[in-house]
Amino acid sequence: MEARGLTLALGGKTILESVDFTAAPGEVTAIVGPNGAGKTTLLKALSGELKGVGPVRLNGTALTDLRGWQVAEMRGVLPQASALAFPFTVIEVVRIGLSSGRGGGDDRRALQALARVDLAGFAGRYYNDLSGGEQQRVQLARVLTQIWEPMSEGQPRWLLLDEPVASLDVGHQFTVMDIAREFAASGGGVIAVMHDLNLTAMFADKVWVMHRGRVAASGAPRDTLTTDLMQTIYGCPLQVNTVPPLGIPFVLPQTRVS
Numbered sequence: 001m002e003a004r005g006l007t008l009a010l011g012g013k014t015i016l017e018s019v020d021f022t023a024a025p026g027e028v029t030a031i032v033g034p035n036g037a038g039k040t041t042l043l044k045a046l047s048g049e050l051k052g053v054g055p056v057r058l059n060g061t062a063l064t065d066l067r068g069w070q071v072a073e074m075r076g077v078l079p080q081a082s083a084l085a086f087p088f089t090v091i092e093v094v095r096i097g098l099s100s101g102r103g104g105g106d107d108r109r110a111l112q113a114l115a116r117v118d119l120a121g122f123a124g125r126y127y128n129d130l131s132g133g134e135q136q137r138v139q140l141a142r143v144l145t146q147i148w149e150p151m152s153e154g155q156p157r158w159l160l161l162d163e164p165v166a167s168l169d170v171g172h173q174f175t176v177m178d179i180a181r182e183f184a185a186s187g188g189g190v191i192a193v194m195h196d197l198n199l200t201a202m203f204a205d206k207v208w209v210m211h212r213g214r215v216a217a218s219g220a221p222r223d224t225l226t227t228d229l230m231q232t233i234y235g236c237p238l239q240v241n242t243v244p245p246l247g248i249p250f251v252l253p254q255t256r257v258s
Ligand SMILES: Nc1ncnc2c1ncn2[C@@H]1O[C@H](COP(=O)(O)OP(=O)(O)O)[C@@H](O)[C@H]1O
Pocket: 010, 011, 015, 033, 034, 035, 036, 037, 038, 039, 040, 041, 042
C-alpha cells in the first residue's frame, strides 16, 4: 500500500500536507498521533473513500484504475465509529461483509468470524442493544468476513482499522491485535490507527507518527516512539523506557505533581 504527496486543506486548515506513506504486506503498520493529526483522513485516502488528495496504489495498481468491487475484494475497512439507524441483528451486520467484493460465501464464515472476535452466540442479538466494545467487534467480524483469506490469487489483502481497540477491555484488545498479527503472518497487510502506544509498541512492526497533518517519523517502534518525539507531539510529560528482554518501548505518562 503506497501513497505519494497526499495533500488536503479544508476551510484554510491543513489536514494533510505532502504525506508519503507505505505499508508492506506481512506486517502490522500502526498510525499514531494526537487527536486531529490527520490519522482518519489518511486512512480514508488509503481506503479510497476520500478522493482527489493524491495517488494511492494498492498492490501496485492505482486505486483509481480499480473497479469498486475489485477494491472491496482486496481490502476491508473498520471505521472509527459505526452507528446503525435500523434494528439489525448481529448476523445481519456481519453478512454485509459477505456481499462485498465478488460476493459468495455463506453464514458459516460469518459465524466463524463472530467466534473469532469472541462473540459466538451473539448472532441473533440486536446490534443496537450491544455495548460499544461488542459493536466494535461485530464490525471487525464484518470486515473479516469480507476478506477472510489474507491472500487472494497471490496478492495480499489489506485490513484498514481505525482505532480497532478504542473501547475494548485489555483481554479483547489482545484478541483484536492477535487477529491483526495472524492476518499479517499469513501474508496480508494491516494498517491500524492506534492510541495505545504500549499496545502499538508490542504489536506493530512499523509505526507512522502523524502530527498536524504531516509525518513526524516512521520506522520501527523503538526508533519512533521516543521520549522526545512523544513529549513534543502529545504536549505532556512522559518517559519511554524499554521492557526487557526484547527491548520493546514502554511509554509511561509522568505526573506533574512532585
Ligand atoms: N470534513 C471535514 N471538514 C473540516 N475539517 C475536517 C473534516 N474532516 C476532518 N477535519 C479536520 O481535519 C483534522 C484531522 O481529522 P482526522 O483525520 O479525523 O484526525 P484524527 O487524527 O484524530 O483521526 C481535524 O482537525 C478535523 O477537525
